[in-house]
Amino acid sequence: MRNNNADLRVIRTKESIRHALVELINEKGFEAITVKDITTMAKINRGTFYAHYQDKFDLMAKCEEEIMLDMSRITKQNFPSVIAALETDSKTLTPLSLTVTLFEYLNINSEFMKAVLGPKGDLSFQTRLKEFMWETLYGNNPNAFIKEENFLVPGQYLASYMGTAIIGVIQQWLESGRKESPQEMARILTTITVNGPYFAAGLKK
Amino acid sequence: MRNNNADLRVIRTKESIRHALVELINEKGFEAITVKDITTMAKINRGTFYAHYQDKFDLMAKCEEEIMLDMSRITKQNFPSVIAALETDSKTLTPLSLTVTLFEYLNINSEFMKAVLGPKGDLSFQTRLKEFMWETLYGNNPNAFIKEENFLVPGQYLASYMGTAIIGVIQQWLESGRKESPQEMARILTTITVNGPYFAAGLKK
DNA sequence: ATAAGTAATGAACAACCTGTTGTTTATTAC
DNA sequence: GTAATAAACAACAGGTTGTTCATTACTTAT
Numbered sequence: 001m002r003n004n005n006a007d008l009r010v011i012r013t014k015e016s017i018r019h020a021l022v023e024l025i026n027e028k029g030f031e032a033i034t035v036k037d038i039t040t041m042a043k044i045n046r047g048t049f050y051a052h053y054q055d056k057f058d059l060m061a062k063c064e065e066e067i068m069l070d071m072s073r074i075t076k077q078n079f080p081s082v083i084a085a086l087e088t089d090s091k092t093l094t095p096l097s098l099t100v101t102l103f104e105y106l107n108i109n110s111e112f113m114k115a116v117l118g119p120k121g122d123l124s125f126q127t128r129l130k131e132f133m134w135e136t137l138y139g140n141n142p143n144a145f146i147k148e149e150n151f152l153v154p155g156q157y158l159a160s161y162m163g164t165a166i167i168g169v170i171q172q173w174l175e176s177g178r179k180e181s182p183q184e185m186a187r188i189l190t191t192i193t194v195n196g197p198y199f200a201a202g203l204k205k
Numbered sequence: 206m207r208n209n210n211a212d213l214r215v216i217r218t219k220e221s222i223r224h225a226l227v228e229l230i231n232e233k234g235f236e237a238i239t240v241k242d243i244t245t246m247a248k249i250n251r252g253t254f255y256a257h258y259q260d261k262f263d264l265m266a267k268c269e270e271e272i273m274l275d276m277s278r279i280t281k282q283n284f285p286s287v288i289a290a291l292e293t294d295s296k297t298l299t300p301l302s303l304t305v306t307l308f309e310y311l312n313i314n315s316e317f318m319k320a321v322l323g324p325k326g327d328l329s330f331q332t333r334l335k336e337f338m339w340e341t342l343y344g345n346n347p348n349a350f351i352k353e354e355n356f357l358v359p360g361q362y363l364a365s366y367m368g369t370a371i372i373g374v375i376q377q378w379l380e381s382g383r384k385e386s387p388q389e390m391a392r393i394l395t396t397i398t399v400n401g402p403y404f405a406a407g408l409k410k
Numbered sequence: 411a412t413a414a415g416t417a418a419t420g421a422a423c424a425a426c427c428t429g430t431t432g433t434t435t436a437t438t439a440c
Numbered sequence: 441g442t443a444a445t446a447a448a449c450a451a452c453a454g455g456t457t458g459t460t461c462a463t464t465a466c467t468t469a470t
Contacts, residue, residue: 007437009447029329031236031262034427045448050429052447119329127324130373151407152400153393154385160377161370162402168335168369169362176361188358194409195357196401197367202356204399212467214417239456250419255458412470419464426457435448440441 014052016042018063022115029120030060064116064125067109068132074105075136096190099137103182106170114174117167126167134163162193219257221247223268227320234325235265269321269330272314273337279310280341301395304342308387311375319379322372331372339368367398 020041024033035056039046053059079098106113116122117129139159150158169189173180180188191200198204225246229238240261244251258264284303311318321327322334344364355363374394378385385393396405403409 007446009437013447035429036427045450046428047430047450048448055429119332121328123326123328123331124324126328150405152396152405155406156381157374157377157393158397158402158406160373161397164373164376165366165370168365171369172362172365180359188362191357192363192366194401194403196399196404197363198399199401200355200357201360201363212417214466218418240458241456251457252420252459253418256417260458413468414470415466415468417464417466419462421461423459424457426455428455429453431450431452433449433451436446438443438445440443 010052013042013044013048016044017049017052017059018112021059021063022111025115025120026118030056030116030122031120060122063112064122064128067112068128070109071102071105071132071136074101095137096186099186099189100182102133102136103173103185106174107178107182110174110178113170117171117174130163130167133166134159137166138162165193215257218247218249218253221249222254222257222264223317226264226268227316230320230325231323235261235321235327236325265327268317269327269333272317273333275314276307276310276337276341279306300342301391304391304394305387307338307341308378308390311379312383312387315379315383318375322376322379335368335372338371339364342371343367370398 017038020038021033023041024030024037033056035046035049038056038059039049042049053062075098078101079095116125166189169185169192173185196204222243225243226238228246229235229242238261240254241251243261243264244254247254258267280303283306284300321330371394374390374397378390401409
């Protein structure tokens with residue numbers, strides 16, 4: 001039986017297609033990209049593109065899917081349960097070591113992440129990543145973080161607030177050139193979340 | 206000299222174009238919309254569309270620009286300075302009354318806002334709105350909220366965190382059917398921001 | 411009320427992009 | 441070495457785009 005995925009031509013073709021996609025998103029935004037743009041930049045025949053993907057949406061979906069699966073796999077591999085992650089961090093409420101791991105992955109795939117999370121990127125991917133980050137970092141917290149009604153505000157708004165805020169910090173990190181290490185970013189994110197933005201700014205004791 | 210903008214035909218045409226745009230974004234996402242779709246739904250000739258807008262991107266940009274100008278105008282009208290807004294609220298750190306005003310505007314234009322901030326919306330608009338909200342609500346705070354280096358974390362990450370978090374709360378409100386009043390939403394947003402998410406959830410004293 | 415000015419219409423146009431088809435070429439497994 | 445398999449290709453029909461032009465319908469200023 002043949003192993004299709006091992007064919008060097010396939011690997012080369014797919015790599016140049018995906019590289020061209022990232023380039024073009026940064027250049028003109030996913031919106032304005034045509035299949036012709038991609039194949040021209042990837043230096044392949046347009047027919048070849050359709051042999052691998054249905055259209056540009058299919059290409060995008062498969063790239064995003066791969067990223068999400070990777071993150072899921074890495075998370076489960078390193079931290080089979082959130083409880084274990086929390087114990088690693090000696091009694092903080094947020095799994096710091098897990099956050100470091102995720103930032104390390106973002107760092108490796110920064111080219112793609114920067115493209116799809118940037119202003120010309122894909123809003124639906126942002127939504128999916130937001131939900132993933134929320135669930136991974138806080139959603140399964142054994143302290144049952146979000147209840148229907150929380151202490152001061154409805155739980156759904158707390159979840160949206162924190163989920164979106166994480167994405168914002170990631171975007172800022174990617175756009176400003178990833179000057180901080182993944183470790184430092186995890187510390188920053190955890191600090192703001194645990195203490196609240198006003199305290200972190202020094203405006204509140 | 207004639208005033209072209211007053212021509213009832215122009216007003217009617219533009220209104221039906223913009224209404225069709227909102228409908229279509231909710232239906233299939235901005236991405237997939239063709240100019241033909243818009244003109245068919247708006248029941249106008251395709252040539253008429255090109256008499257008013259260069260293409261669908263130009264249409265979108267002009268709609269967004271109008272919203273941003275509106276919000277800017279309303280803000281300046283009601284609160285010429287952030288200091289005045291803060292004084293209205295008897296010594297909180299966040300301008301609650303200003304937040305209410307902004308949520309009231311979002312409420313009136315909820316159809317459009319829901320479309321462009323939803324999963325099928327426009328990421329670049331989200332970025333612009335984020336920056337506007339940040340600057341309006343916190344950026345000009347006389348307490349000089351964000352410095353180059355803050356107490357615990359770099360200021361740029363605090364700004365991104367809070368700016369994006371606001372957008373997240375707004376998105377959640379629009380998507381879940383705007384059950385809360387603008388007043389209630391302003392209270393929720395202010396509460397989380399001032400106290401921090403962990404406190405608001407009841408996990409921290 | 412009317413005339414002048416302006417917007418909207420329908421039709422036609424070339425240019426472009428799309429997705430598919432049938433064919434050729436290169437690689438791999440036996 | 442040969443047969444199976446899949447990538448690469450050129451050519452095609454169908455649809456969208458942005459423009460133009462003559463004609464019709466509507467609005468406004470006088």
